[in-house]
Amino acid sequence: MSSYPDDEEVVPFDGHAGSFPKEFGYGAFDGDHDVTLSSNNEQKPRILLMGLRRSGKSSIQKVVFHKMSPNETLFLESTNKIVKDDINNSSFVQFQIWDFPGQIDFFDSTFDSDMIFGGCGALVFVIDAQDDYMDALNKLNITVTKAYKVNQNIKFEVFIHKVDGLGDDFKMESQRDIHQRANDDLSDAGYDKIHLSFHLTSIYDHSIFEAFSKVVQKLIPQLPALENLLNILNTNSAIEKSFLFDVVSKIYIATDSTPVDMQSYELCCDMIDVVIDVSWIYGYSVRDEQETTAFDEQSSSLIKLNNGTVLYLREVNKFLALVCILREDNFDHKGVIDYNFLCFREAIQQVFELRNKHQSMTNSSGSPIINGKNIVGDTHMNSSFIDETN
Numbered sequence: 001m002s003s004y005p006d007d008e009e010v011v012p013f014d015g016h017a018g019s020f021p022k023e024f025g026y027g028a029f030d031g032d033h034d035v036t037l038s039s040n041n042e043q044k045p046r047i048l049l050m051g052l053r054r055s056g057k058s059s060i061q062k063v064v065f066h067k068m069s070p071n072e073t074l075f076l077e078s079t080n081k082i083v084k085d086d087i088n089n090s091s092f093v094q095f096q097i098w099d100f101p102g103q104i105d106f107f108d109s110t111f112d113s114d115m116i117f118g119g120c121g122a123l124v125f126v127i128d129a130q131d132d133y134m135d136a137l138n139k140l141n142i143t144v145t146k147a148y149k150v151n152q153n154i155k156f157e158v159f160i161h162k163v164d165g166l167g168d169d170f171k172m173e174s175q176r177d178i179h180q181r182a183n184d185d186l187s188d189a190g191y192d193k194i195h196l197s198f199h200l201t202s203i204y205d206h207s208i209f210e211a212f213s214k215v216v217q218k219l220i221p222q223l224p225a226l227e228n229l230l231n232i233l234n235t236n237s238a239i240e241k242s243f244l245f246d247v248v249s250k251i252y253i254a255t256d257s258t259p260v261d262m263q264s265y266e267l268c269c270d271m272i273d274v275v276i277d278v279s280w281i282y283g284y285s286v287r288d289e290q291e292t293t294a295f296d297e298q299s300s301s302l303i304k305l306n307n308g309t310v311l312y313l314r315e316v317n318k319f320l321a322l323v324c325i326l327r328e329d330n331f332d333h334k335g336v337i338d339y340n341f342l343c344f345r346e347a348i349q350q351v352f353e354l355r356n357k358h359q360s361m362t363n364s365s366g367s368p369i370i371n372g373k374n375i376v377g378d379t380h381m382n383s384s385f386i387d388e389t390n
């Protein structure tokens with residue numbers, strides 16, 4: 001079973017499955033805490049993967065969303081038609097990824113730019129940093145301006161990719177140079193208003209997951225509400241950092257407003273791997289013949305590091321996990337943390353219920369009204385958090 005049904009193409013995948021069991025993927029979402037109500041009726045935002053041939057587009061998609069191990073991407077064949085991939089997760093993470101062939105020609109009469117860019121939420125343009133990138137910059141300029149003419153709301157994300165082969169200095173220099181040239185080219189063409197975001201990425205470390213997290217977050221209208229909830233949870237539970245993870249892809253769909261440090265993110269990713277692996281190995285025999293998942297409402301985990309830090313994971317719904325980092329001393333009040341977590345989980349559900357109930361009253365981006373601490377209006381769920389810091 002593959003993680004997602006590919007609409008058009010199934011790439012043979014019979015090697016290692018990264019650190020996840022191959023069977024662990026997104027099935028139909030039927031969790032106890034399912035907050036998906038209206039998503040079926042909504043058009044899913046679309047993320048387009050574009051860039052020159054062999055820049056690494058298919059590899060990114062396979063590694064992040066299909067658990068392919070990076071080494072296996074060496075055997076990926078060139079994509080010769082648009083491959084659509086449905087990411088059918090909880091209502092927080094629902095979108096389609098369209099992987100384009102590198103040689104796509106925008107001036108071909110069969111290329112329907114209105115249809116392709118019209119419903120696009122984000123355009124990820126992949127540049128191979130190990131190669132000469134002048135042609136790629138040219139193509140970036142053509143792609144971005146063409147897309148912008150059709151849809152001015154597209155988020156443009158440039159992945160300066162394959163940076164694993166570069167030294168730190170060269171990496172920074174390439175980023176600066178690409179940034180400068182790409183923006184200069186846009187200004188010269190009279191498109192100063194287009195904003196490009198740049199990310200240094202590689203499939204051989206966590207940078208690709210981090211970058212994709214940021215892309216996906218821009219497509220989640222509820223992000224400010226989620227961030228606010230995480231801030232409140234942290235403050236009341238003496239948590240230093242918390243991430244709301246999509247467990248299958250290990251992209252984080254929200255975090256609190258303190259800066260993300262890559263090491264913390266990697267630690268949390270590794271923790272998810274451990275939890276899923278252990279659950280998968282031992283979960284099945286315990287439950288015998290029943291259908292099991294490696295991640296369910298019973299899933300939680302606690303890891304104490306030898307530097308006085310605790311990692312704490314709790315299931316939020318079938319696809320989401322909260323992973324927190326806190327000091328060991330502050331974990332003495334586990335009861336309070338657990339209680340606050342339940343309030344948090346409930347609040348997340350309310351955000352989506354409210355969104356669905358008042359969809360017609362929400363703003364154009366669909367965000368719930370956020371008014372100070374009353375994230376979900378008159379439900380006052382935040383007042384139920386217990387403050388452990390007092």
Ligand SMILES: Nc1nc2c(ncn2[C@@H]2O[C@H](COP(=O)(O)OP(=O)(O)OP(=O)(O)O)[C@@H](O)[C@H]2O)c(=O)[nH]1
Binds near residue numbers: 054
């Ligand atoms: N070193 C390194 N190699 C990578 C990385 N990502 C992808 N590659 C390699 O780049 C090559 C091309 O990757 P693909 O994913 O097929 O590239 P593509 O952009 O989809 O190519 P087309 O389908 O022809 O457009 C493969 O051999 C990958 O293993 C990376 O982060 N680092």
